[in-house]
Amino acid sequence: MLKVSHLTKKFGELVAVNDLSFHVAKGQIYGIAGPNGAGKSTIYNLITGNYPFEGEILFDGESIAGMPPHKIAQMGISRTFQVPETFSSLTVEQSVAVGAHFGDTDLFDPQRVDEIITFLELEADRDRMAGELNLLGNKKVMIGAALGTRPKMLLLDEPMAGSNANEIRALMALIRRINVEMGVTIIIIEHFMKVLTELTDKLLIIESGTRIAEGDPDKVTSDPEVIECYLGQAYAEDN
Amino acid sequence: MSATMALVFGIMAVLPLFVGGTAHMMHILIMCLIWAVVASCWDLIMGFAGIFSFGQVAFFVIGAYASAIFSIQLGIHPLAAMVLAGLVTAAAGVLVGLPCMRLKGAYIALVTFAVHMILEPFLKSGMGRALGTGGTRGILTIPPMELFGITFAADNKIAVFYAALALAVICSAIIMLVIRSSWGTAFLALKDSQDFAASLGVSAFKYKLAVFALTSFLTGLVGGFYAHYIGMLSTRLLGIDLFVMLMIMLVLGGIGQFPGAILGAIMTVIGNEMLAPLGAYRPLVLGALVVVLVLLLPDGIMGLLRSLVPHKVAEQVRQG
Ligand SMILES: Nc1ncnc2c1ncn2[C@@H]1O[C@H](COP(=O)(O)OP(=O)(O)OP(=O)(O)O)[C@@H](O)[C@H]1O
Ligand SMILES: [Mg+2]
Numbered sequence: 001m002l003k004v005s006h007l008t009k010k011f012g013e014l015v016a017v018n019d020l021s022f023h024v025a026k027g028q029i030y031g032i033a034g035p036n037g038a039g040k041s042t043i044y045n046l047i048t049g050n051y052p053f054e055g056e057i058l059f060d061g062e063s064i065a066g067m068p069p070h071k072i073a074q075m076g077i078s079r080t081f082q083v084p085e086t087f088s089s090l091t092v093e094q095s096v097a098v099g100a101h102f103g104d105t106d107l108f109d110p111q112r113v114d115e116i117i118t119f120l121e122l123e124a125d126r127d128r129m130a131g132e133l134n135l136l137g138n139k140k141v142m143i144g145a146a147l148g149t150r151p152k153m154l155l156l157d158e159p160m161a162g163s164n165a166n167e168i169r170a171l172m173a174l175i176r177r178i179n180v181e182m183g184v185t186i187i188i189i190e191h192f193m194k195v196l197t198e199l200t201d202k203l204l205i206i207e208s209g210t211r212i213a214e215g216d217p218d219k220v221t222s223d224p225e226v227i228e229c230y231l232g233q234a235y236a237e238d239n
Numbered sequence: 240m241s242a243t244m245a246l247v248f249g250i251m252a253v254l255p256l257f258v259g260g261t262a263h264m265m266h267i268l269i270m271c272l273i274w275a276v277v278a279s280c281w282d283l284i285m286g287f288a289g290i291f292s293f294g295q296v297a298f299f300v301i302g303a304y305a306s307a308i309f310s311i312q313l314g315i316h317p318l319a320a321m322v323l324a325g326l327v328t329a330a331a332g333v334l335v336g337l338p339c340m341r342l343k344g345a346y347i348a349l350v351t352f353a354v355h356m357i358l359e360p361f362l363k364s365g366m367g368r369a370l371g372t373g374g375t376r377g378i379l380t381i382p383p384m385e386l387f388g389i390t391f392a393a394d395n396k397i398a399v400f401y402a403a404l405a406l407a408v409i410c411s412a413i414i415m416l417v418i419r420s421s422w423g424t425a426f427l428a429l430k431d432s433q434d435f436a437a438s439l440g441v442s443a444f445k446y447k448l449a450v451f452a453l454t455s456f457l458t459g460l461v462g463g464f465y466a467h468y469i470g471m472l473s474t475r476l477l478g479i480d481l482f483v484m485l486m487i488m489l490v491l492g493g494i495g496q497f498p499g500a501i502l503g504a505i506m507t508v509i510g511n512e513m514l515a516p517l518g519a520y521r522p523l524v525l526g527a528l529v530v531v532l533v534l535l536l537p538d539g540i541m542g543l544l545r546s547l548v549p550h551k552v553a554e555q556v557r558q559g
Contacts, residue, residue: 048438068444069437078438085435089427089495098428101421103440108421145439 001026001185002047002153007055009042009209016042018209019055024153024202029179029186031200031217033193035230039209040189041082044155048072048079059153073103078151082158082189084138088131092122095130095141099148106150116144120174136167140174147178153185154178160192168192172199193221193231205230241415243544244498247505248408255397265396267512269468272403275504276410276461278488279497280454283414286495287423288450289430291344294335294351295458296485297358300476302328302459303466304362307381308371310467317384321463328459329452336451340444355482359474377473384467391468399468406464410457411501417453418497426450483525484511490532493539502540 002024009017016039024030032040046053049069057064064072078099087095096113104112117126120140125133130141139159146154156175160168172195178184190196196203196217203217205226212230213223220226251268258264281295306324310317335354339347361367368374383392384402391399417423425446428436433443466472484507492503514521536543 050434068442069434070440070442073438073440081435081438085432087428087431087435089431090424094424095428098424098436098441099439101440102425102436102442142435145435149440 001028001060002187003056003058004043004047005056005058007043007046007053007057009039009046009051009053016209017046017053020206020209020211021055022204022211022214024185024187026185027179027183028201029175029188029199031196031203032187032189032206033191033196033203033230034206034212037208038206040206041157042209044079044157044187044189047155048077070102073149073151074105076150076152077155078103078146078149078153079155080139080142080146080157080159082161084135084142086130086133086138086141088129090130091127092130092133092137092141092144093117093126096144096148099145100150101148103149103151112150113148116147119147119177120144135162136170139171143174143178147182147184151184153187156186156188156190158189158191160190160195168195175199197221241498243541244411244415244501247498247501248404248411251404251505252401255400259397262396265400266393267508269396269400269403271505271508272400272407273461273465274485274488274508275501276407277458278485278492278500278504279411279414280458281485281489282492282494282497282500283417283426284450284454285489286493286497286500287418287430288426288447290339290447290450291348292335292339292351292451292454293348294332294354295454296477296482297351297355298328298332298455298458299462299465300358300362300472300474301331302462303472303476304372304378304462305459306463307378307466307472310382311378311380312371317382317463317467318386321384321460321467324463325456325460328462329456331459332451332455333448335455336448339451340447355477359477362474373472375474377471377475378466379471381466381470381472383470384464393468393470403464403468406461407501410461411498413453413457414497422446422449480522480525483522483529484508487525487529487532489539490529491536491539493536493541493543496539496541496545499539499541506540 005021007017007020034040045051047057049064049067049072059075059077093113096116100112101108117123120143122140122144125137133141159171163171175186179186188200200217202215203220204214205212205220207229213220213226221231254268277295277299284290284292302324305327306320309315309320309323335351339350342350362372363375383390389398391402425441428441429443429446437443488503488507489500491506492499514524517524
């Protein structure tokens with residue numbers, strides 16, 4: 001579904017993404033991990049059309065090079081942001097409707113907004129201003145707006161950051177349901193290894209924009225090189 | 240929200256019954272309506288779309304000059320000239336908007352205000368004179384609008400007033416419709432977070448350029464109306480006074496609080512008349528007023544009115 005080949009992004013001298021290739025199959029939950037500054041969010045920014053890049057990104061066989069972000073959203077790639085974004089002038093319902101209105105190329109269907117709000121258990125908050133919600137609420141609205149676009153693929157950028165154990169469990173269940181019930185292919189960037197090993201079908205570890213390992217999550221997390229440059233010895237002993 | 244608008248225009252509509260005999264009072268009311276449209280357009284682009292455009296007075300002047308020149312040089316009917324002037328101003332708006340697509344916040348303010356700064360020397364230049372701007376002297380004999388055997392000129396203020404009222408109602412209704420449509424939602428979404436909005440399929444380019452085109456079209460149209468009413472034009476309109484007045488209208492009415500801008504315009508024009516005895520101190524008082532208003536009434540009169548009926552706020556916001 002998503003085929004990334006020899007992707008490279010330089011910011012001046014800094015090579016944020018370095019000759020990276022990977023492939024995400026339809027229906028998968030694909031994980032990406034790596035230390036801070038490894039280039040994870042940059043990969044998302046490239047897939048969603050925020051910067052020009054070297055290499056190739058194919059979505060359903062079509063190159064996204066040169067496409068503006070809104071076109072890519074309409075093609076079926078949706079995302080969340082590492083630092084939650086909200087529309088402070090809009091209500092929760094309106095925020096979800098933005099995705100349904102502009103990101104879905106079909107005719108606007110208000111019922112879809114209702115379905116998403118019910119799916120995310122946001123009924124009680126639907127008429128509240130989006131900026132008034134707590135962190136978990138913000139994340140849900142951001143996911144809801146993304147789902148409004150009727151995406152084929154959803155990119156989640158550290159969805160668990162700042163969440164407690166209960167919230168993490170709830171978000172994991174939610175992500176699984178989006179994948180299974182809505183049939184959305186998912187890429188997830190995450191620092192919590194437990195989340196990645198439980199949730200993902202395939203895991204990519206990068207450092208300094210370069211791939212270190214890719215494959216079955218359990219195998220990848222026991223790879224000596226991954227332990228050395230990302231997970232650390234303590235993690236290996238704990239597991 | 241539209242109830243506020245209907246009430247304000249309804250009250251305006253009956254005022255000539257009481258002050259119709261006083262030419263000066265009628266002039267003030269006409270100016271209230273003209274500035275109400277200009278301020279509302281500014282609110283649409285700045286308050287809703289979040290684009291810090293400071294070219295609003297410039298667009299008004301472009302529309303006024305264009306309409307005057309079209310009617311004088313080409314001899315076309317003032318009404319047609321007004322519409323053409325609106326289109327010319329919209330084209331100017333798009334031209335100014337294009338470089339703004341790549342800029343943010345204060346930089347847009349600089350670029351758009353540069354247009355304001357360039358306009359006066361341009362109108363006075365040889366190039367301007369060749370177009371018929373009259374250079375430093377300005378344009379002195381602009382034909383008034385004539386329709387259905389009525390002449391909408393300065394000596395027939397009641398007729399001009401009702402024409403201005405009709406124009407203001409139409410323009411405000413257009414602005415209200417835009418705000419309440421999905422376009423209004425797109426503007427707010429882009430203002431709050433452009434990256435988030437774009438990731439949801441909102442084309443920043445399309446909607447930002449569209450808001451430049453629409454607001455400059457309406458502003459230019461009203462500029463044309465002003466030109467045919469007053470009958471003469473000079474670059475004095477580009478002085479700082481008018482710019483500050485317009486700013487007060489918007490801040491007083493509440494930025495992003497449409498139709499607050501209409502209330503703000505009416506109160507500012509009338510208030511400015513009442514401050515006339517202050518003479519040279521008037522600009523000083525007006526300047527101080529901007530500061531005080533921003534500090535005391537961040538959401539303007541409209542925000543104040545809304546906070547008095549809190550249960551309705553969510554409803555109104557939802558309606559755009
Ligand atoms: N727009 C930009 N301009 C310049 N440098 C950038 C830009 N975006 C990212 N970078 C740099 O690229 C590198 C990779 O950043 P990125 O945000 O992709 O890391 P990350 O893996 O998501 O890290 P984190 O875990 O902290 O979120 C960093 O060194 C960052 O400073
Ligand atoms: Mg990141």
